[in-house]
Amino acid sequence: MPSEARTVALDFESFFRAEYRSLCQALVLLVGDAFEAEEIAQETMTRVLERWDRVGAMDSPAGYAYRTALNLQRKRIRRLAVRAKRRFAPVPVADIGPAAGDRHDVRRALQELPDGLRAALILVDWLDMDTEEAGRVLDLKPASVRVRLHRARSALRDALGETS
Amino acid sequence: MSETKELLRRGVGGFEPMPDAFDRVLARRDRKRRNQRVAAGVLGIAVFALAAVGFVRLLASEGTPGSDPRSPFEGTWVSTSDGGTQTMIVRVSADDAVEVTVTDEVDRVCGGTPSTMTGTGRIEDGTALVIPAPVFTCDAGSQAENPGTPPLDGTLRDWTLVLDPETDTLSDGADGVWLREGAEEPSPGPTASGQMWPQTSYQEVVEAQELADAGDPRSTWQVDPDLASDDNLYPWDSEIVERFAREGLGWEDWSIGRSGTFSGQLGGPYQELVLIRCAPGRTNPLYPDEAFADAFVGELAGCAPTIDDFRYETVRIDLEQPGLRGPSGVWVVTRWEMLQPVEPRSLYEHMYPHFELRQVEQVAPPSDAEVTSLLQAFLGARVDGEGAERYVHRHPDGFDDQEVPILYATTGGSPYERYEFDRLQGPVWPSGWIEFRIRLFAEDGTVVEQSLIVVRQEDGRLGLMYGSSFATTDLFPTTENGVPAPVVPFSLLDGEVTFAVAAPPWQEPWDGGVGDLSTFMLFGLDRSSMMIMADPLPVDASCEPGPAPADAEALARSIRSNPDVDSTAPVAVRVGGVDALRMDVAFVASETPTVQPGCRELGLGSAVVEGTRHLYVDGRMRLYLLDLPEGMSARILGIAIAAPEEGFERVMEAAVPTLDSFEFHAP
Numbered sequence: 001m002p003s004e005a006r007t008v009a010l011d012f013e014s015f016f017r018a019e020y021r022s023l024c025q026a027l028v029l030l031v032g033d034a035f036e037a038e039e040i041a042q043e044t045m046t047r048v049l050e051r052w053d054r055v056g057a058m059d060s061p062a063g064y065a066y067r068t069a070l071n072l073q074r075k076r077i078r079r080l081a082v083r084a085k086r087r088f089a090p091v092p093v094a095d096i097g098p099a100a101g102d103r104h105d106v107r108r109a110l111q112e113l114p115d116g117l118r119a120a121l122i123l124v125d126w127l128d129m130d131t132e133e134a135g136r137v138l139d140l141k142p143a144s145v146r147v148r149l150h151r152a153r154s155a156l157r158d159a160l161g162e163t164s
Numbered sequence: 165m166s167e168t169k170e171l172l173r174r175g176v177g178g179f180e181p182m183p184d185a186f187d188r189v190l191a192r193r194d195r196k197r198r199n200q201r202v203a204a205g206v207l208g209i210a211v212f213a214l215a216a217v218g219f220v221r222l223l224a225s226e227g228t229p230g231s232d233p234r235s236p237f238e239g240t241w242v243s244t245s246d247g248g249t250q251t252m253i254v255r256v257s258a259d260d261a262v263e264v265t266v267t268d269e270v271d272r273v274c275g276g277t278p279s280t281m282t283g284t285g286r287i288e289d290g291t292a293l294v295i296p297a298p299v300f301t302c303d304a305g306s307q308a309e310n311p312g313t314p315p316l317d318g319t320l321r322d323w324t325l326v327l328d329p330e331t332d333t334l335s336d337g338a339d340g341v342w343l344r345e346g347a348e349e350p351s352p353g354p355t356a357s358g359q360m361w362p363q364t365s366y367q368e369v370v371e372a373q374e375l376a377d378a379g380d381p382r383s384t385w386q387v388d389p390d391l392a393s394d395d396n397l398y399p400w401d402s403e404i405v406e407r408f409a410r411e412g413l414g415w416e417d418w419s420i421g422r423s424g425t426f427s428g429q430l431g432g433p434y435q436e437l438v439l440i441r442c443a444p445g446r447t448n449p450l451y452p453d454e455a456f457a458d459a460f461v462g463e464l465a466g467c468a469p470t471i472d473d474f475r476y477e478t479v480r481i482d483l484e485q486p487g488l489r490g491p492s493g494v495w496v497v498t499r500w501e502m503l504q505p506v507e508p509r510s511l512y513e514h515m516y517p518h519f520e521l522r523q524v525e526q527v528a529p530p531s532d533a534e535v536t537s538l539l540q541a542f543l544g545a546r547v548d549g550e551g552a553e554r555y556v557h558r559h560p561d562g563f564d565d566q567e568v569p570i571l572y573a574t575t576g577g578s579p580y581e582r583y584e585f586d587r588l589q590g591p592v593w594p595s596g597w598i599e600f601r602i603r604l605f606a607e608d609g610t611v612v613e614q615s616l617i618v619v620r621q622e623d624g625r626l627g628l629m630y631g632s633s634f635a636t637t638d639l640f641p642t643t644e645n646g647v648p649a650p651v652v653p654f655s656l657l658d659g660e661v662t663f664a665v666a667a668p669p670w671q672e673p674w675d676g677g678v679g680d681l682s683t684f685m686l687f688g689l690d691r692s693s694m695m696i697m698a699d700p701l702p703v704d705a706s707c708e709p710g711p712a713p714a715d716a717e718a719l720a721r722s723i724r725s726n727p728d729v730d731s732t733a734p735v736a737v738r739v740g741g742v743d744a745l746r747m748d749v750a751f752v753a754s755e756t757p758t759v760q761p762g763c764r765e766l767g768l769g770s771a772v773v774e775g776t777r778h779l780y781v782d783g784r785m786r787l788y789l790l791d792l793p794e795g796m797s798a799r800i801l802g803i804a805i806a807a808p809e810e811g812f813e814r815v816m817e818a819a820v821p822t823l824d825s826f827e828f829h830a831p
Binding site: 013016017020021024025028029034037038041042043045046049050058059105106107110121122125126135136141153156157160 | 168169171172174175176179180181182185186188189190192193398401431
């Protein structure tokens, strides 16, 4: 009978265990909000599960999941429509520990980046995609990803006062 | 590790997903299924009614045995949906089983040789024929080949044919449509469409593949390993699409539909790719500059339409390898359709059209004079105290289309005496909406600010829509002296507890709330959340819910005894005229946070375990605990508002109107 190509379909639970944490972390960086990140990750994985007969047979189910997550993130922003961006005045965070303060600074700096720059940065520098792979996820030419990446890295370092 | 990655690692910090995330996904999937079943049940009634009508007609006209619901399926059926000709014979056997035999003269899965599929099925609901385990064989004994797709057995499992009694056709839910043998093909609609390109039949594709295999340039261009790659997310960037647009459609310039969405599978087949035709060398007459283009469609705003100044030729195409699949197989456009205008079903769709469903059309942006005139009339009416409603767009669907709150006076009742407004953004392609921030100055000195969108309505007139648009401002849709105003009433415990919420900024989550019916959750500005809980329970050291506390004070003591959190001493306050305890709680500061979400929470039960996912180590939660009046169906009410530390006070200010609005109605 047909298809010798994939006799062993990847089990969804195994896929979930392998990818969920990484997906959440990438979304935390993308949306700057752990709760929202996990909401999107949950919805993403639910959709992957619903289509697992097809997605599980793909060479890169994770690529499908990231693409779905990015689309959901865009749609979520669109749907909420009035989502207020963070514009709170910075206050000292020493009382919550330097690690938390650090995290705040980085997330704040990330959120200041335009969406496209932030997504390119996270896909390449956090998820270790190459620019071609990231380009496919973002619907961009690799060269455009590289340009965005360069700008994002510079902006992030500037915002955090880091030297390159 | 790269320097940037190290930075990002700091951004992720100690974040860990919920430990029960997998179970939550399963539960979410099940919840969706339940909802779908409810919807399907409604649809099923309608389908059954249609089937019954068809069945009665059969009884009347043909004398078909009336007690046998399988009869409508019996007979010989023919499908030409995939370019070949498939014949299906459906028989009803004596033991009540339905036997199905499908033959295909030229089956691509069998390398172009004939195939046979047999199976025994059952009728469900009188309208669906389900074949649980069809057996597929290539008649020549060859191995079926369908590389790049899931196993055929799995694909065919529970193969289902749905009867449409009106047209007397069967549909397999994908693209396969079966007509009774001898029946006429339904006439095509007015829509311009086509099947295969550049080949027109499966046999031609086989020949093109042979040419390509032989290195013949007449067909090698149709081979595209990138397109066949399972992770190709950019099928527009392919020669088959390029040539189809230029040679098949005669388009010189085009752009892709919104952010390039498609369905189907990665590596093919790719379905519902949308292209819109642009007038070459022409500036878009209605949107000469792209300064205000929506982020999602900005790349399209510079595309000048071709039909007239408004409408774009819009084509939706499917790409597939009908013969050999994989890096060596030729690609063809297997289906294309010029999309026709379709009225949007909601204002939201009007503002953000589904390009894959309808012809793309842009709307002439309103002129400055038109907009100014509308706003002056609307705001003038608000100052006058009457007649403002008629300017507000209210789509019948009501989707994202809310009433304007505090229309003629502040929540305190003070009327307005003057106004002003500023443009925030727009006009935005393709529907030309413009967003404004208006200010109304009340007699008592209160300043009301609101966000409004000017949009051209379905009838061509300008209308106003309340609220902010996507990704624009940091502003609440309505504020009074900078504080969000309460507008939406909610209730809990069957109306025993009522409160009002400014929504936005407080919004219900995607799936309509979490927890059980005694818990109400709202998301607020930035990363804040508000939980309203009936009878929250303390949790023990292993995070299991403990016994119900005697009263709010006992619950407060339990929270204060939790070593993982810092908490302030409870302060006596009043909420809705009822005595309450207010306390702030936060996780114990730690340089290396090890908080496990879902556990080590604030000493409250399952309701708050859900909610405090939002309370990070850098956040704080203000708790209001109160004993509900005697006779109500719960003893304790908890109100928990969590926010990041940096915005905590502002969030608390935004919550004040809601807290002030609580009322308790003992039965």
